[in-house]
Structures are given as C-alpha cells and as structure tokens.
Amino acid sequence: MRRVLLLVEYDGTGFAGLQHQRPGLRTVQGTLEEALARLGGVPKAVAAGRTDRGVHALRMPFHADLPEAIPLGRLPWALNRYLPEDVKVVEAREAPPGFHARKDAKSRTYLYRILVREAPVVLERHRALWVRPPLDLEAMRAALPLLEGTHDFSGFAVREERDPLRTLFYAGMEKRGEEVRLFFKGQSFLRGQVRGMVGALVALGRGRLSPEAFRGILKGGRSPAWAPPEGLYFLEAEY
Amino acid sequence: MRRVLLLVEYDGTGFAGLQHQRPGLRTVQGTLEEALARLGGVPKAVAAGRTDRGVHALRMPFHADLPEAIPLGRLPWALNRYLPEDVKVVEAREAPPGFHARKDAKSRTYLYRILVREAPVVLERHRALWVRPPLDLEAMRAALPLLEGTHDFSGFAVREERDPLRTLFYAGMEKRGEEVRLFFKGQSFLRGQVRGMVGALVALGRGRLSPEAFRGILKGGRSPAWAPPEGLYFLEAEY
Numbered sequence: 221m222r223r224v225l226l227l228v229e230y231d232g233t234g235f236a237g238l239q240h241q242r243p244g245l246r247t248v249q250g251t252l253e254e255a256l257a258r259l260g261g262v263p264k265a266v267a268a269g270r271t272d273r274g275v276h277a278l279r280m281p282f283h284a285d286l287p288e289a290i291p292l293g294r295l296p297w298a299l300n301r302y303l304p305e306d307v308k309v310v311e312a313r314e315a316p317p318g319f320h321a322r323k324d325a326k327s328r329t330y331l332y333r334i335l336v337r338e339a340p341v342v343l344e345r346h347r348a349l350w351v352r353p354p355l356d357l358e359a360m361r362a363a364l365p366l367l368e369g370t371h372d373f374s375g376f377a378v379r380e381e382r383d384p385l386r387t388l389f390y391a392g393m394e395k396r397g398e399e400v401r402l403f404f405k406g407q408s409f410l411r412g413q414v415r416g417m418v419g420a421l422v423a424l425g426r427g428r429l430s431p432e433a434f435r436g437i438l439k440g441g442r443s444p445a446w447a448p449p450e451g452l453y454f455l456e457a458e459y
Numbered sequence: 460m461r462r463v464l465l466l467v468e469y470d471g472t473g474f475a476g477l478q479h480q481r482p483g484l485r486t487v488q489g490t491l492e493e494a495l496a497r498l499g500g501v502p503k504a505v506a507a508g509r510t511d512r513g514v515h516a517l518r519m520p521f522h523a524d525l526p527e528a529i530p531l532g533r534l535p536w537a538l539n540r541y542l543p544e545d546v547k548v549v550e551a552r553e554a555p556p557g558f559h560a561r562k563d564a565k566s567r568t569y570l571y572r573i574l575v576r577e578a579p580v581v582l583e584r585h586r587a588l589w590v591r592p593p594l595d596l597e598a599m600r601a602a603l604p605l606l607e608g609t610h611d612f613s614g615f616a617v618r619e620e621r622d623p624l625r626t627l628f629y630a631g632m633e634k635r636g637e638e639v640r641l642f643f644k645g646q647s648f649l650r651g652q653v654r655g656m657v658g659a660l661v662a663l664g665r666g667r668l669s670p671e672a673f674r675g676i677l678k679g680g681r682s683p684a685w686a687p688p689e690g691l692y693f694l695e696a697e698y
Contacts, residue, residue, distance in 0.1 A: 229578070229582065230581060231581055231584075276582060278582070296578065300579060305581070305584055306581060306584075307581065308579045308581050309578075310578030310579070311578065339468070339535065339547065339549030340539060340549070342468040342469060342470055342544070342545060342546065342547050343468065343515060343517070343586065345470075345544055347582070
C-alpha cells in the first residue's frame with residue numbers, strides 16, 4: 221500500500237455532509253471509501269476538514285492508502301470510474317507514509333458566494349445565497365479586518381466542547397457584477413464558524429446588526445444568523 | 460386583460476424543453492402557463508425562442524395576457540409563488556396590445572460555456588461542457604468572423620423545411636481562467652444551429668476539423684458534431 225493525497229471536488233446538494241453519520245445516510249466520505257475498496261485500497265478516507273449537508277468543495281484533501289501497482293497519474297481516472305457524478309477526484313499526489321490530511325494541514329480556505337439581486341436565483345439556487353438589495357458592502361468590508369487574528373470565535377460557531385481560540389489569517393471580499401465573494405483563510409475553524417461569520421456580515425450589510433454588536437460577537441456575544449450551506453465552498457488546504 | 464412581457468430564468472436540466480410536446484412531458488411553457496392560469500390570466504405563454512431539453516435561459520422573453528388588477532411591479536412575485544424553483548420570472552414589463560414575443564424580436568443572443576481542464580467537472584456538470592486540454596482557442600477565435608453575416612446555416616442545424624438563410628450579427632469569445640465563453644447574436648437561428656456551430660468550433664480547436672472543412676460547412680457541408688445542451692444559455696432578446 222502507498223499513502224496518497226487525493227484532491228476531491230463535490231457538489232454537497234445530494235450529500236448528508238462529508239463525514240460518516242448514521243448508517244444509510246449518503247456521505248462524501250462513505251462514497252469515496254466505497255470507491256477505494258473497489259480499487260483494492262484500504263476503505264478509509266480522512267479529510268482535511270468537515271463540511272455540513274449542502275456545503276460544496278473544490279479541492280478537499282483526503283489521505284488514503286492504495287495499492288502501489290496503480291500509477292499515480294492513473295489514480296483519479298481509476299477512482300472516478302467508481303464515483304458518481306457529484307463527487308470526483310481532480311488530482312492525486314504521493315504523500316509520505318505517516319501523512320495525515322487533517323492533522324498536517326497548515327491552513328484551510330473557504331469561499332462564500334452571495335448573489336445580490338431583486339429577482340430570485342434559479343440557475344445558482346444550490347450554489348449561492350440570494351440576498352435582495354440593498355446590501356451595504358462597505359460596512360461588511362470594514363468589518364472583515366476585525367475577524368483577522370487570534371480570537372475566541374465561539375460566538376460564530378455551533379456550541380461544542382472545544383478550545384474556542386482560532387487564528388484567521390485573512391478575510392477578504394471580491395465583487396463581480398451582482399456576485400459578492402467572501403474568502404476566509406485560517407489555521408482551522410470551529411464547527412459552523414464560517415456560516416456564523418457570513419450570517420453576521422450579511423446582517424450588518426442589511427442594517428440589522430450594528431458595527432458595535434458585530435464587534436461584540438468576538439467578546440462573548442452570539443451571531444444573529446447562520447448563512448445557509450449552499451453558498452459555502454471548501455476551496456483548499458495547505459500543507 | 461393586459462399584455463405583458465415576462466423575462467424568465469430557467470434551469471433546463473429538469474425540463475423536456477421549452478415548448479409544449481406530448482402530454483405528460485414537463486416543459487417550461489406548460490409550467491409557466493399553469494402559473495398564469497392560477498393568477499387568472501390567459502393560459503398561453505409565447506416565447507421569443509425555442510430551447511431544447513437541458514438548455515438554460517437567463518432572460519427568455521414571453522408574452523402573456525394577465526388581469527389589469529395586478530400591479531406590474533407585483534407580477535414577478537405573484538407568478539413566482541406558483542412557479543417551481545427551476546423557473547422564475549425575473550422581470551415583468553408592460554407590452555403594447557398586439558406585441559408578439561417571437562415575431563417582434565429584432566435579435567437573440569446565446570451563450571455557450573466550455574470548461575477546459577484535465578479533471579472532470581462536478582459543480583458545473585449541468586451548466587457547461589467539459590473539454591480536456593489542449594484546445595486551440597486561437598484557431599477557434601479565427602473561425603468566428605467566418606460565421607458572421609448572412610449565410611445558409613443548414614449545415615449547422617437540425618434538418619428541417621425552413622429558409623436556411625440566417626443573419627449572425629456577432630460571434631465572440633471570452634476566456635476567464637479555465638472557462639471559455641462563446642457568444643452568438645443573430646436575428647434568428649435555425650433549430651440546433653448554435654449547438655452545431657459550437658460542435659464544429661470545438662472540433663476545430665481539438666484539431667479534428669481543418670479550417671477549410673470548417674468553411675465548407677457554410678457551403679453545403681455538415682458540422683461533424685453538436686455540442687451537448689447543458690452548456691447552452693439563451694441570454695436575451697432585443698425588441
């Protein structure tokens with residue numbers, strides 16, 4: 221067996237999330253592990269991050285152990301024969317024997333897509349959040365630097381028993397036509413943190429949250445809203 | 460009753476095309492006409508163009524007759540309550556009494572999206588054509604002006620008994636990252652013509668069709684391929 225790093229693209233719409241849950245639920249991990257088994261590999265795929273139901277990924281890293289007989293360059297093709305159309309391996313890389321996709325990740329980057337328009341969104345309905353104008357993008361942009369650095373992010377996250385301190389390296393915004401893209405790069409994230417940050421930013425942009433209240437979320441407050449999963453994408457991890 | 464122009468966005472994936480066909484087939488027209496009836500309008504919607512199964516639209520114009528009691532600004536909202544998530548009215552405009560969405564259109568514009576990459580396409584699988592590199596974009600770009608003007612386009616179209624002369628005002632290409640966008644603006648198009656032109660252009664870009672053979676399609680030849688529907692979008696019509 222040889223340890224490999226697989227970069228996987230998936231459409232989260234038809235999955236009950238990335239990780240194994242109750243038997244019978246369709247997950248990205250379970251689907252990938254079935255393909256690994258059919259190729260003679262160990263049926264265990266470990267991801268760099270965890271994404272909820274409906275969240276997408278462009279290059280989610282997984283580590284897995286596969287027979288050395290299959291050339292690395294053929295691996296994506298060989299696995300993709302056994303994978304359904306909503307999850308595919310886009311690249312395979314050799315990894316050192318003890319490599320761990322989650323523990324060894326130095327950073328993770330997420331994207332959140334928002335479409336600001338009067339008309340409902342049809343073609344992008346499972347790919348972005350629809351927000352009616354007005355949305356004060358300058359107020360949102362001004363709040364982004366407040367999120368950067370090391371903070372207690374538990375006010376943006378699902379409540380759980382973990383160290384609430386996380387380091388966000390970068391929070392950025394791009395605007396292209398009616399689309400607003402928010403980028404978040406951090407060492408790691410609490411569960412629900414990106415959706416909690418986007419929910420609070422959108423509330424700020426709609427004038428339903430003051431800049432003071434936004435700052436307060438980092439000091440014991442609680443985000444007023446969690447953005448829905450369909451606009452969220454795991455972009456990549458660095459090692 | 461008052462005649463209105465409705466601009467409609469739809470995801471063609473779940474429709475058997477735009478126009479009425481055999482009973483029991485789900486069409487964009489049939490779905491829109493049901494919503495018109497529920498709002499007390501005449502259950503007849505006439506589109507500017509015809510799109511096949513799997514083809515999308517961003518602003519497809521339809522004319523229809525609706526009760527004057529409903530304010531124009533409320534019409535999209537009122538109709539969208541009765542429309543499913545894959546087809547929505549994005550704008551409603553007042554139209555003169557005899558206005559006809561198909562006969563009065565001065566131009567129609569289509570977009571075709573191609574993703575050029577090694578890895579299979581997951582998130583955009585119902586929204587674009589996937590082509591593996593290499594694709595000679597300069598050869599394709601050089602062929603675009605040959606299509607402009609008035610020609611017999613029947614070599615690019617589905618065979619049918621119609622005047623084969625059509626006028627193409629513009630054929631253009633934009634490249635953004637791994638995505639190539641082809642734009643075609645014409646007075647009107649033969650059935651299958653855009654997909655036949657894109658099929659021939661892609662064959663040219665892959666070196667499977669010579670520039671001479673491409674030119675020959677306009678002189679009694681036949682396109683070697685029709686591009687699949689999922690990359691095609693009706694963008695807009697002008698009146």
